[in-house]
Amino acid sequence: MSSVLDWEATPNPVKENRAGNIGKAVDRYEGPLKVTGTAPYAYEVEPPSPPAYGVMVSAEIAAGRITAIDTTAAEASPGVRLVWTHLNVPPQGPRPERYDFFTPSPRPALQSDRIYFFGQQVAIVIADTLENANAAAAKVAVTYEADAPMAIFHDHLDEGVQPPGEQDTEIGDFAAGFAAAPVTIDDVWRTPLQNHCQMEPCATTAWWDGDHLTVNTSVQMVRFAQNSLAETLMIPAKQVRLLTKYIGGGFGGKGSFYEDLVLAALASRELAQPVKIAFTRQQMMHGTVHRPATVQHVRLGATPEGRLTAMSIMTVTHCDSRGNFTEHASNFARSLYAAPNRLTGHRLVRMDLPVASAMRAPGEASGTLSLEVAMDELAEKLGIDPMELRILNEPDVDPETGKPFSIRQLVRCMREGAQMFGWGRRNLVPGQVRDGRWQIGVGMAAAIRGNMLLPAKCSFSVDAHGVITVRQGMTDIGTGTYTVLAQIAAETLGVPLGDVRVEIGDSELPPAPGSGGQFGAATAGSAALDAGMNLRKAITEIAVADSASPLFGGPSQDITFQDGVIAIANRSERLADLIRRNRPDGLTADGEIRPAADARNWSQHTYGAHFVEVGVDTVTGEVRTRRMLGVFAAGRILNWKTARSQLTGGMIWGVGSALTEGNSVDPRYGSLINQDLAGYLVPVQADIGEIDAIMLDEVDDKANPMGIKGVGELGISGAGAAVANAIYNACGVRVRDYPITPDKLLAAIMAR
Amino acid sequence: MRPFTYERAASVEAAVKSAAQTPNAKFIAGGTNLLDLMKLEIETPAHLIDVGRLPIAGIEDTADGGLRIGAMATNSHVAADVRVRSRYPVLTQAIVAGGSGQLRNKATTGGNLLQRTRCAYFYDTSKPCNKRQPGSGCGALEGLNRNSAIFGASHACIATHPSDMAVALTALDATVETLSPSGQARSFSILELHRLPGETPDVETHLIPGELITAIVLPPPPAGGQVYRKVRDRASYAAGLASVAVAGGNLALGSVAHKPWRAEKAEAALALGSSPVEAIAAELAEATHSSRNGFKIDLLRRLVPVAVAQANGGEA
Numbered sequence A: 001m002s003s004v005l006d007w008e009a010t011p012n013p014v015k016e017n018r019a020g021n022i023g024k025a026v027d028r029y030e031g032p033l034k035v036t037g038t039a040p041y042a043y044e045v046e047p048p049s050p051p052a053y054g055v056m057v058s059a060e061i062a063a064g065r066i067t068a069i070d071t072t073a074a075e076a077s078p079g080v081r082l083v084w085t086h087l088n089v090p091p092q093g094p095r096p097e098r099y100d101f102f103t104p105s106p107r108p109a110l111q112s113d114r115i116y117f118f119g120q121q122v123a124i125v126i127a128d129t130l131e132n133a134n135a136a137a138a139k140v141a142v143t144y145e146a147d148a149p150m151a152i153f154h155d156h157l158d159e160g161v162q163p164p165g166e167q168d169t170e171i172g173d174f175a176a177g178f179a180a181a182p183v184t185i186d187d188v189w190r191t192p193l194q195n196h197c198q199m200e201p202c203a204t205t206a207w208w209d210g211d212h213l214t215v216n217t218s219v220q221m222v223r224f225a226q227n228s229l230a231e232t233l234m235i236p237a238k239q240v241r242l243l244t245k246y247i248g249g250g251f252g253g254k255g256s257f258y259e260d261l262v263l264a265a266l267a268s269r270e271l272a273q274p275v276k277i278a279f280t281r282q283q284m285m286h287g288t289v290h291r292p293a294t295v296q297h298v299r300l301g302a303t304p305e306g307r308l309t310a311m312s313i314m315t316v317t318h319c320d321s322r323g324n325f326t327e328h329a330s331n332f333a334r335s336l337y338a339a340p341n342r343l344t345g346h347r348l349v350r351m352d353l354p355v356a357s358a359m360r361a362p363g364e365a366s367g368t369l370s371l372e373v374a375m376d377e378l379a380e381k382l383g384i385d386p387m388e389l390r391i392l393n394e395p396d397v398d399p400e401t402g403k404p405f406s407i408r409q410l411v412r413c414m415r416e417g418a419q420m421f422g423w424g425r426r427n428l429v430p431g432q433v434r435d436g437r438w439q440i441g442v443g444m445a446a447a448i449r450g451n452m453l454l455p456a457k458c459s460f461s462v463d464a465h466g467v468i469t470v471r472q473g474m475t476d477i478g479t480g481t482y483t484v485l486a487q488i489a490a491e492t493l494g495v496p497l498g499d500v501r502v503e504i505g506d507s508e509l510p511p512a513p514g515s516g517g518q519f520g521a522a523t524a525g526s527a528a529l530d531a532g533m534n535l536r537k538a539i540t541e542i543a544v545a546d547s548a549s550p551l552f553g554g555p556s557q558d559i560t561f562q563d564g565v566i567a568i569a570n571r572s573e574r575l576a577d578l579i580r581r582n583r584p585d586g587l588t589a590d591g592e593i594r595p596a597a598d599a600r601n602w603s604q605h606t607y608g609a610h611f612v613e614v615g616v617d618t619v620t621g622e623v624r625t626r627r628m629l630g631v632f633a634a635g636r637i638l639n640w641k642t643a644r645s646q647l648t649g650g651m652i653w654g655v656g657s658a659l660t661e662g663n664s665v666d667p668r669y670g671s672l673i674n675q676d677l678a679g680y681l682v683p684v685q686a687d688i689g690e691i692d693a694i695m696l697d698e699v700d701d702k703a704n705p706m707g708i709k710g711v712g713e714l715g716i717s718g719a720g721a722a723v724a725n726a727i728y729n730a731c732g733v734r735v736r737d738y739p740i741t742p743d744k745l746l747a748a749i750m751a752r
Numbered sequence B: 001m002r003p004f005t006y007e008r009a010a011s012v013e014a015a016v017k018s019a020a021q022t023p024n025a026k027f028i029a030g031g032t033n034l035l036d037l038m039k040l041e042i043e044t045p046a047h048l049i050d051v052g053r054l055p056i057a058g059i060e061d062t063a064d065g066g067l068r069i070g071a072m073a074t075n076s077h078v079a080a081d082v083r084v085r086s087r088y089p090v091l092t093q094a095i096v097a098g099g100s101g102q103l104r105n106k107a108t109t110g111g112n113l114l115q116r117t118r119c120a121y122f123y124d125t126s127k128p129c130n131k132r133q134p135g136s137g138c139g140a141l142e143g144l145n146r147n148s149a150i151f152g153a154s155h156a157c158i159a160t161h162p163s164d165m166a167v168a169l170t171a172l173d174a175t176v177e178t179l180s181p182s183g184q185a186r187s188f189s190i191l192e193l194h195r196l197p198g199e200t201p202d203v204e205t206h207l208i209p210g211e212l213i214t215a216i217v218l219p220p221p222p223a224g225g226q227v228y229r230k231v232r233d234r235a236s237y238a239a240g241l242a243s244v245a246v247a248g249g250n251l252a253l254g255s256v257a258h259k260p261w262r263a264e265k266a267e268a269a270l271a272l273g274s275s276p277v278e279a280i281a282a283e284l285a286e287a288t289h290s291s292r293n294g295f296k297i298d299l300l301r302r303l304v305p306v307a308v309a310q311a312n313g314g315e316a
């Protein structure tokens, strides 16, 4: 296995960045297609022959069984081709005991008469038109025997169990440290269940050609979905081609896939006709996954000078009755602040609720909403500036593992942010600043999110026009993957950006793990760099061996690639000319990346600091953000524009988490109350005001050969806490039950 | 969505005639509410009569110094009209506090008045709802009823009317003009348009089935300041938690009842010289609440005096 030291090898065009493609604010590769509405998303892909349309029928109870399904009326409805329920759906691979994101396994649809959660799919109707399918789906009559669902999370907190394979982490003696601490904080925070609300609902267009299946779908992980689908259909993976070219948001919610994919594949086989199936917005809320609610107990102990002596977050969260997913809201705290006595852990309650799973920054997004507010409360108790309190407790090494940090610029993020934002002008006493009907406050919080590298492959080709094509089974879920791969290719092969093509989102391309856990750009990009270097090597070998080339004879190690021209000293020719002479059909090289064996010897994270100004109308309890600044340290930045969009997008999500977002369960039905985007409130333009994200210069040479890290999940981490802290600074009250809606804030203000 | 037939009405008279003759017909104007409800099969008309292009979209001065707003005038058009902005600012403010720019460009004056509740149980067809399915019960009554009514609710329904525009029109003493299925023109106060839920929350207005709203007539603006204040969870594109329209001495409240709520008790108290705080207290003395919407009472107690002060030149 390799070592991080191998990543220091030269030449490294990304690090050298001679043409300046790396870091530049390059527009999105696929941007024009998207803004002109011509990028075909999964449901819009034209199949080879006219498709049939599927509409799913969803369970209207949360627990129990189906005692009867009458499909007679649906089957007799105009245009209907097929109606399937658990009674007649074709056989599929069995559902495994445990699911995870990386191990492919069958995900069979319509498996039994048992209902595990509200909104579980119970039938599919396929018809000649979407309208006919819809009309027929409404005629499927399902009779249930309902059990009373276990749906009130807050009534079952004591029943939480240790998540499988996990233990609490204790360093020192937390109980003793906390008991002895002269200054303490001991509070409970609640975060709600949240839905991903991707713009594009899950959807599939599928067709068969003999025993070969082609599916266009919307998923974050190509190879995982291909293999899992093949196992579900009980056919070899090589008979499944999975395409996912344009994805209208994933956020973890498309880490796996759902019945649209399985049923479209099965139905198109049955009907020998292409089939399209999409989730409705309402079905997305229950029928996919969500971020589960948490209850977080935070205890901090400190000396009067502000040194943390004890720190604990214990999180209780929930998942579905058959699940294991845990929202690890306590984990990030293990690496954030120094404290000799520390206790962190999780308890999981299995409930009759829809399936819990990963949503943008799983763990950090919820967890920072408690600890980063607790730090604000502690600072106030101590009479210390909240930023200075954090700096006082900045660890030299990872406080839990003792490992060195690969690089940690958290303090610099805070200091630079404070200066740019004007943090020094903050009024220490809450409720002192007013602008018309708004009381103004500012708050800050730290951000931290882990960094990962996974194995991936990639291939690069050059054709007789000197055009480079990047091929990788990677996805772009709206983050900018197409664009950064093009930049890496242009820089590595020394060609103009316009001479790069990127092909991703196809299971026939070299595999990459996909998009998730903010590992996408680093993982896919590192494999791309390797493929690019291998293509350079192949080109060099041809050039120095070609007597018709000015580069004939070498020396190979002096070759340069620039502006589409290859050169050794003052001898040069166009790359296209060399390829046309020697490889008129083009030349391809493969590359790959693997995590280094010693990478885990370092504690590796991305960091940031959020500063927020809010206005609070203390008459109505309304809160509006006015100004937000995030300063981040996340390794080398590949594309200033797409990285900034990821960061500000995360920050905006943090505003949503603090102020508006959340879905409530009606315990009588085990169902969620908000089922569309008029009810589930994500921030809109008017909620945001001024916003900016600054990225510090940084290279993390322990992260990967490019020294880059992820930014997709960093921006949300801590952002909501900064909003909550600003609310306190504005009006002097704290609401520890998110989201901080006007009714809750008003009650707190009135109780003051 | 259920299959349906469609026609574009050639005239106001033809629209009403068709409605009288066709069973289970509905008018469609901007479609911004009706189509959503049809997709969810909450509304299942067999026939749509498109009134969206009828020539009743203008805004004209009336002889007594008011305005007649055609029922097909879009929300955007009304809000931007110079006469509305200068003489009825509460109406402009209320309209732009609702929906989004795209919705307001499509939404019409008549359609806005007749939009249906945003009660989540009304929208979820798996839940009981007396308004959607008479006799099935009320899901909200014992449920997540944060946004339900505090005035005039019944045990059958605690839903609110979600229109912002209608709250301003109520404070402005608007008159509704209609053409009834018999071909007869009627006009009546906007206070008589909507009903309280009672035992039949599915019947929301006093309109005769098939009656078409043709215009809204505003009397000359009342003496005194005007303002619309809407409290909501996010800054734009959100239903109100509560709202208030002030027009001179007239007060109307939004998102608190099955209809735009004219706060007559508060007005009477104000007229007798009570302070705004006392006046709204008099109105709220009659308020009732469900498990989760009691905050609306506190909210209005605080909001209304501030709004009255703002209408009278106080701080915005």
Ligand SMILES: Cc1cc2nc3c(=O)[nH]c(=O)nc-3n(C[C@H](O)[C@H](O)[C@H](O)COP(=O)(O)OP(=O)(O)OC[C@H]3O[C@@H](n4cnc5c(N)ncnc54)[C@H](O)[C@@H]3O)c2cc1C
Residues within 6 Å of the ligand: A678, B026, B027, B028, B029, B030, B031, B032, B033, B034, B035, B036, B051, B071, B072, B075, B097, B098, B099, B100, B103, B106, B107, B108, B109, B110, B111, B112, B113, B114, B115, B162, B163, B164, B165, B211, B212, B213, B214, B237, B238, B239, B240
């Ligand atoms: C996401 C979203 C958010 C919204 N937020 C707000 C908000 O914050 N505040 C707010 O006030 N509104 C809000 N709205 C509602 C919006 O204002 C209404 O949908 C719109 O005003 C309806 O007008 P329309 O012309 O499109 O009506 P349509 O949908 O065409 O019709 C609505 C109803 O009125 C009937 N109808 C229409 N015209 C006439 C007529 N002339 N005579 C008799 N019957 C008629 C129709 O038969 C139908 O029953 C929101 C809507 C959406 C979708």
Ligand code: SF4
Residues within 6 Å of the ligand: B117, B119, B120, B121, B122, B128, B129, B130, B131, B132, B137, B138, B139, B140, B141, B148, B156, B157, B158, B159, B201
């Ligand atoms: S409040 Fe009215 S609209 Fe809501 S569920 Fe009850 S009956 Fe239906």
